[in-house]
Amino acid sequence: MTALIALATVIGLTLTLLTAVARPAAAAADLLSQGKPATSSSTERASTPASAAVDGDGGTRWSSTFSDPQWLTVDLGATATLGQVVLHWEAAYARAFRIQTSDNGITWTTIHSTTTSTGGVQTLDVNGEGRYVRVHGTQRGTPFGYSLWEFQVYGTMNGTPPGSGVPDPTTASLEATDGPLTTATFTVPSPSGYGSGTVTYPTASGSYPGVVLMPGYQGTQQNLQWLAPRLASWGFVVINVGTNTLTDDPTSRGRQITAAGTQLLALGRAPGNPISGKVNGTLGAVGHSMGGGGVMVALRDDPRFRAGVPTAPYLPNANFSGVTDPTFFLTCQSDPVAHGNTYAVPWYNSMSQAEKLYIEVPGDHLCPMTGYGDKAKQGKWIVSFFSHWLRADTRFSPFLCGPPRDADKNNTSLVTRWMDTCPF
Structure with a gap:
């Protein structure tokens, strides 16, 4: 009986730890990017626009022209504290890229950088603030362009809401x-x-x-x-x-x-x-x-x-x-x-x-x-x-x-x- 109790205790602790690992950080609680305005440096064709990477549909995607560098930016509408970014790459992935934030869409701060990406689904823990978030690809992993099924930004809104300075309309x-x-x-x-x-x-x-x-x-x-x-x-x-x-x-x-x-x-x-x-x-x-x-x-x-x-x-x-x-x-x-x-x-x-x-x-x-x-x-x-x-x-x-x-x-x-x- 003592052995069974000990085993149950170990299993319980293990499940608790697994649950803790699976739970995202507090700042990553909310999906902020879905449905927000998105822009990109280029698109391969009209059917692969920037918006497809933030539409919540895993069957649509953004793809760029076949050159370096390329970027995809999402406007969160106000300043946010970021905790996590998830990249769902299509086969045309970025080998080297940066995740960057900005308050004005002009000056950028890098909060994640890699030169050894292997594509797939990448979940990145990040720490930064900004209204605009972009993935900036500097080296393609294939001869094609860059392509994302989804670009998901998680965090908490802490800035002014959309239309700040504009009173409630009547x-x-x-x-x-x-x-x-x-x-x-x-x-x-x-x-x-x-x-x-x-x-x-x-x-x-x-x-x-x-x-x-x-x-x-x-x-x-x-x-x-x-x-x-x-x-x-x-x-x-x-x-x-x-x-x-x-x-x-x-x-x-x-x-x-x-x-x-x-x-x-x-x-x-x-x-x-x-x-x-x-x-x-x-x-x-x-x-x-x-x-x-x-x-x-x-x-x-x-x-x-x-x-x-x-x-x-x-x-x-x-x-x-x-x-x-x-x-x-x-x-x-x-x-x-x-x-x-x-x-x-x-x-x-x-x-x-x-x-x-x-x-x-x-x-x-x-x-x-x-x-x-x-x-x-x-x-x-x-x-x-x-x-x-x-x-x-x-x-x-x-x-x-x-x-x-x-x-x-x-x-x-x-x-x-x-x-x-x-x-x-």
């Missing part, structure tokens, strides 16, 4: 001409890949998502100028773009959206300009007519763009079924040029993997432009959409998927058709 504040933050503007000195650009940004300290505005056929920056200060005053850095020529087609406008996003990020990284350190690496886009078609092209072809608002979009013979990023289609009931039934609705229906919102309002093709339509409502919806999807600020979600949404949706003089994939 219907009245969202429908006002300007939001709570003071803004300023400057002209892009040397536009690269597009015709002209004016940046509107919050003057308050902080790092914000970027949004590109693209006009339609024969349009100028004035077409969507109404939206720039609204977005900026709610915590976005906005570049309002003029095209290379007034007749540029939608695909060209998509390339110009990408070029403007690239330059906006570069300005955010460069010292000595008004938005240094203000752009956090997450991008969205709004476009009208052919510019709306351009937004769809950017969402399809450029994984840095994480959400888009095509308004009265126009692009014949286009296939956007592979777009997986959140998309808000705003169309005009009496549009003779780009009626929703012709373009936006078929695209909406084909995008089976995307979160979507579709709102049709009274008016003709010009209804989203400056001086037309109900800008109080349109502004509220667009600000709420980007706040939810680019900043992970769920305080704005009810205006898209809650009682405030219902008040708009059921107002037949305001909305003639509403579809969504709520709850977001």
Whole structure:
């Protein structure tokens, strides 16, 4: 009997120790990265975006082009204390890589480094703080690129929440001409890949998502100028773009959206300009007519763009079924040029993997432009959409998927058709 008691004691102690070993450190208690905005240095193809590494789906993956170095970054939304990082490598793994953190997405601190990785599933105990966390591969383990099924960051949030400095939104504040933050503007000195650009940004300290505005056929920056200060005053850095020529087609406008996003990020990284350190690496886009078609092209072809608002979009013979990023289609009931039934609705229906919102309002093709339509409502919806999807600020979600949404949706003089994939 004594021997049995001793054996039971040993087994009990062993199980206790095994349980203790299996339990993650206190700082590793919460999975912080899943569903958060992710960006990367490159993607191998449209079907392997950065977002696939933080979507919680073990069957989707991020993969890079076949060169060194490459990186994948996740924005946690606020500063966190990190305890553990788990890398689920596909066969194309990193032999040498660093795990790094940053408060601004520009200056990085290394919290783990190896030159002898063998791939597979790697669970790394780390100790550090930051809002942005990236895996920075410096040497590939195969001739291919870098590929992760999942990039999981564990820890505890200890910084300011998404939208810090932005008060709780209300219907009245969202429908006002300007939001709570003071803004300023400057002209892009040397536009690269597009015709002209004016940046509107919050003057308050902080790092914000970027949004590109693209006009339609024969349009100028004035077409969507109404939206720039609204977005900026709610915590976005906005570049309002003029095209290379007034007749540029939608695909060209998509390339110009990408070029403007690239330059906006570069300005955010460069010292000595008004938005240094203000752009956090997450991008969205709004476009009208052919510019709306351009937004769809950017969402399809450029994984840095994480959400888009095509308004009265126009692009014949286009296939956007592979777009997986959140998309808000705003169309005009009496549009003779780009009626929703012709373009936006078929695209909406084909995008089976995307979160979507579709709102049709009274008016003709010009209804989203400056001086037309109900800008109080349109502004509220667009600000709420980007706040939810680019900043992970769920305080704005009810205006898209809650009682405030219902008040708009059921107002037949305001909305003639509403579809969504709520709850977001």
